[in-house]
Amino acid sequence: MSLDLPKEIEPAIELVGIDKKFGAVHANKNINLTVAKGSIHGVIGENGAGKSTLMSILYGFYHADQGEIRISGKPIVIRDSQAAIAAGIGMVHQHFMLVENFTVLENVMLGAEGGQLLRKGVASARKELKRLEDDYGLEVDPDAVVEELPVGSQQRVEILKALYRGAEILILDEPTGVLTPAEADHLFKVLRVLRDQGKTIILITHKLREIMAITDTVSVMRRGEMVATRKTSETTVEELAELMVGRRVLLHVEKGDANPGRVLLSVRNLTVRDARGVTMVDDVSFDVRAGEIVGIAGVAGNGQSELLEAIAGIRKPYSGEIFIDGKPVAGIDPAGLRDLGLAHIPEDRHHMGLVLKFEEYENSILGYHRDQRYGRGVMLDLDAMRKDAEEKIAKYDIRPPNPRLKTANFSGGNQQKIVVAREIERDPNVLIIGQPTRGVDIGAIEFIHKRIIDMRDAGKAVLLVSVELDEIRSLSDRILVMFAGKVVGEKTGDAGEQTLGLMMAGIAA
Amino acid sequence: MDYFDIFIGILGSAVRLSIPLLFTALAGLFSERAGIFDIGLEGKMLVSAFASACAAYWTGNAWLGLAAGILVAIAFSFIHGFASITNRGNQIVSGVALNFVAAGLTIVLGQAWFGQGGRTAQVPGSGRFAPIILPGTDAIRDVPILGPLYANVISGNNILTYIAFLMVPISWWVLYRTRFGLRLRAVGENPGAVDTAGISVSWLRYRALIVTGFLAGFAGTYLAIAQSAAFINNMSAGKGYIALAALIFAKWKPVPVMLACLLFGFLDAFANFMQGKSLPLIGEVPVQIFQALPYILTCVLLAGFIGIARPPKAGGVPYTKER
Numbered sequence: 071m072s073l074d075l076p077k078e079i080e081p082a083i084e085l086v087g088i089d090k091k092f093g094a095v096h097a098n099k100n101i102n103l104t105v106a107k108g109s110i111h112g113v114i115g116e117n118g119a120g121k122s123t124l125m126s127i128l129y130g131f132y133h134a135d136q137g138e139i140r141i142s143g144k145p146i147v148i149r150d151s152q153a154a155i156a157a158g159i160g161m162v163h164q165h166f167m168l169v170e171n172f173t174v175l176e177n178v179m180l181g182a183e184g185g186q187l188l189r190k191g192v193a194s195a196r197k198e199l200k201r202l203e204d205d206y207g208l209e210v211d212p213d214a215v216v217e218e219l220p221v222g223s224q225q226r227v228e229i230l231k232a233l234y235r236g237a238e239i240l241i242l243d244e245p246t247g248v249l250t251p252a253e254a255d256h257l258f259k260v261l262r263v264l265r266d267q268g269k270t271i272i273l274i275t276h277k278l279r280e281i282m283a284i285t286d287t288v289s290v291m292r293r294g295e296m297v298a299t300r301k302t303s304e305t306t307v308e309e310l311a312e313l314m315v316g317r318r319v320l321l322h323v324e325k326g327d328a329n330p331g332r333v334l335l336s337v338r339n340l341t342v343r344d345a346r347g348v349t350m351v352d353d354v355s356f357d358v359r360a361g362e363i364v365g366i367a368g369v370a371g372n373g374q375s376e377l378l379e380a381i382a383g384i385r386k387p388y389s390g391e392i393f394i395d396g397k398p399v400a401g402i403d404p405a406g407l408r409d410l411g412l413a414h415i416p417e418d419r420h421h422m423g424l425v426l427k428f429e430e431y432e433n434s435i436l437g438y439h440r441d442q443r444y445g446r447g448v449m450l451d452l453d454a455m456r457k458d459a460e461e462k463i464a465k466y467d468i469r470p471p472n473p474r475l476k477t478a479n480f481s482g483g484n485q486q487k488i489v490v491a492r493e494i495e496r497d498p499n500v501l502i503i504g505q506p507t508r509g510v511d512i513g514a515i516e517f518i519h520k521r522i523i524d525m526r527d528a529g530k531a532v533l534l535v536s537v538e539l540d541e542i543r544s545l546s547d548r549i550l551v552m553f554a555g556k557v558v559g560e561k562t563g564d565a566g567e568q569t570l571g572l573m574m575a576g577i578a579a
Numbered sequence: 580m581d582y583f584d585i586f587i588g589i590l591g592s593a594v595r596l597s598i599p600l601l602f603t604a605l606a607g608l609f610s611e612r613a614g615i616f617d618i619g620l621e622g623k624m625l626v627s628a629f630a631s632a633c634a635a636y637w638t639g640n641a642w643l644g645l646a647a648g649i650l651v652a653i654a655f656s657f658i659h660g661f662a663s664i665t666n667r668g669n670q671i672v673s674g675v676a677l678n679f680v681a682a683g684l685t686i687v688l689g690q691a692w693f694g695q696g697g698r699t700a701q702v703p704g705s706g707r708f709a710p711i712i713l714p715g716t717d718a719i720r721d722v723p724i725l726g727p728l729y730a731n732v733i734s735g736n737n738i739l740t741y742i743a744f745l746m747v748p749i750s751w752w753v754l755y756r757t758r759f760g761l762r763l764r765a766v767g768e769n770p771g772a773v774d775t776a777g778i779s780v781s782w783l784r785y786r787a788l789i790v791t792g793f794l795a796g797f798a799g800t801y802l803a804i805a806q807s808a809a810f811i812n813n814m815s816a817g818k819g820y821i822a823l824a825a826l827i828f829a830k831w832k833p834v835p836v837m838l839a840c841l842l843f844g845f846l847d848a849f850a851n852f853m854q855g856k857s858l859p860l861i862g863e864v865p866v867q868i869f870q871a872l873p874y875i876l877t878c879v880l881l882a883g884f885i886g887i888a889r890p891p892k893a894g895g896v897p898y899t900k901e902r
Contacts, residue, residue, distance in 0.1 A: 180773065191758075
């Protein structure tokens, strides 16, 4: 479904009939895609729609079962990453492919050292980096050690790596996931400069707003198929969302006014240190009332995770107090907190929320397995567990509806629903949630958001931590911004994105 | 004998005892910096000791003994690589298995070929690396301090000793000044970065293991035909593990590796010296305390008392592309 391009614009990349199967999974079905030279082309789709597979084929990580790739009109075979690099394709991966204890220079040179000995290559790489910095505004200190750089700069290193190898086509996979709004803006500026100088950019994302903000054309993938290609100026967020999901979706959460009651969760002067003794949460105090959602905004790594873990009883606070419904609870273990009416949807479902090798029904009661309903004494009542799981599956539309299926075989969205169902169905008074929709598709996001609002409307206290600013803004009644372990400010739920963005960067309070 | 002579004696013996550690620790340095844990260093040392003793006995040539030791150690490296790189097996399991194979195989073959209960026959003088007296030893022998130091510690060692110390700057240069070294260090930290740069992770790791085998071959050869004149059952006696401890103690860096090996060698020499002697006030100190010191020091280090020892990040993890 390629776009009709004006004759004078030559295509940089053409994918013709690309097909790829992983066992029974048909990841890419007969994909056709044409990207014009000197343009920014977005590829959008839900998790598992096949975007990453397609780009991995283009970068030589996988081989297509069928189909042809043409670069500047010429058919080529991309056998491995080396071939992709030689064809002028560069990739900026979602998880940076950087050696963290190497300098910027060493990272850029890796694989393109220019000879058996490093000495000569170092000098020319240094010169080339300076040139790229001047040409594209990609400033970064070549002698800085990568792990000491902020995430935005690390990403620039990835872009520099690609350009250093002479990339004409740059693929960026979910590039803004780890960036502050300001860093994302800076990235977009760089991408525009690159495009204006004739580079072709493919941007893979699930964020509709980014597509609208920066791309010239956009293709939508759904379940392995390329379902549409549009000029960005001629489409809308609503249309793209519908194409992605295959049905109409509500992008904006509908919620009434909050009706806050008494304080159910209270945090006073909480300080949390990590294993190295570094203060991660620094003298934080706030309240969450019944019937309100308090959102904690911030760039990942500013103490939100540690705050959540301290409240959930996983991490021991260094000092300060936590009260649930007026009762001091600091130091009580997670099981004790559950009995006091606290439920926790952890940030990372794979490591903290689920045991992926367990069957669905086992995960669906995990942490509540001592409950009388699921067994007696040391014996578990498997029938009761399965019946309970089936009820949750029906209520939360978990697919496939099979409590005996291994949890690893569910999609990200359905795995998250298993956790959400488990925690919400206990009818807790205080619900604390980390990254409720990370790696979850739009349909499931809508569903999970609705459940969170329902909890609020039922008079529960909800504390929400998310690095997705949109999510915080659309769900929260009040927003606290964390930066470097401190709460640097509080705003109402309708605060502007820019205000929050500045606070997240620690610039304004 | 006054205290100075005793000290010089211990020092000389410390150098000799640290050489197999140094070769082995440098061997481990290459594989671990490439992300392959090698608990099988002990086994490599043992098989190469056996192979070099056999070859030196049959040919009467020490250098052919060395070549045999190196070849066999590299062969063991390939088995480790095949299990843990190609087939993505557990590196620790593979290494431990190879240690068992080495311990058993050397005894069985030794018994079959020489019939001396697992020992090999005595290697003739030409098949051994003899001590080299450096020029000028006699001339400065009578110079106080420097003379005995030169004569008993620096001079009078076999060629492998000097090669071992030469390997330290060479290893450093390879790791930090060559393309191979850059890539090797990268693959031990983030193989994904190497793969996406269009470099084969497997081949790079195999090459690292070849270097490991090469250096471990020197260690075994040193034990069999430089330090002694035959292969003896289990003659590596845990040195592979001490070398591994030295590697960790040195935080995976070449020059500190040398210092750690010298320290551990010194402890070993001191333990030998203390055997049966009693200290004033304390009395006789069990030798085992000194023998345990390298391990105790390493544990103290790992517990974080002497700075943080940060191992190569991708160490022990077989590389698979995502999905």
